[in-house]
Amino acid sequence: MGKLRKSSSVFSQGKYRCLVHDKGMYVFERFNDEMRLIIAVNISSNTVTLNLKENMMEYGKKETSSSFNIKSNEYLILRTINY
Numbered sequence: 001m002g003k004l005r006k007s008s009s010v011f012s013q014g015k016y017r018c019l020v021h022d023k024g025m026y027v028f029e030r031f032n033d034e035m036r037l038i039i040a041v042n043i044s045s046n047t048v049t050l051n052l053k054e055n056m057m058e059y060g061k062k063e064t065s066s067s068f069n070i071k072s073n074e075y076l077i078l079r080t081i082n083y
Helices: 002-007 009-013
Strands: 015-021 025-031 036-042 048-058 064-070 075-080
Touching: 009 025, 009 036, 025 048, 036 048, 036 064, 064 075
Parallel strands: none
Antiparallel strands: 015 025, 025 036, 036 075, 048 064, 048 075
């Protein structure tokens, strides 16, 4: 996670907002004037699907989607494509 914090100021200095916090899923966003990221953590024992209202891109990849499967005990970092 330290490498991520150094890769963009949004990780260390961006504003924070919790989007989902329940028994199996924790989703929050970090944002500033340059970028918006969504970090989704699956803390359940099952694969979960994160459905969004907008297309986003996995951090470090080029494919876009509005639906993402997250395996048990894994996380996903998404960024908006319009920044």
